[in-house]
Amino acid sequence: MRIYLQTVPMVGEPLRYYHLHLQPDLLSGWNVVRESGVQGRSGQVKKEHYELREEAEKSLINWRDRQIKRGFRVMFREGMMAS
16 A cells, blocks of 8 residues: 655745555564655654554554645555545
8 A cells, every 4th residue: 555645836936745565574464654745855763562553554544634624635546545
């Protein structure tokens, strides 16, 4: 599951992005990987580990919703979504 969000283009403001993706780890758990930054530059990457896929999906949806409230919009979505 992957979601790419971006800010609305505004004159004089750089485009910002927020990339979320869910990936299995080697020990039967799941990672939510969050990358954010200014478009065209290296971003900051953070990972959160979850034992259950359902918990990881809830976290990913929660992060998506937080960013939408901050003014980001979904530009790309891949995989199944709970909501």
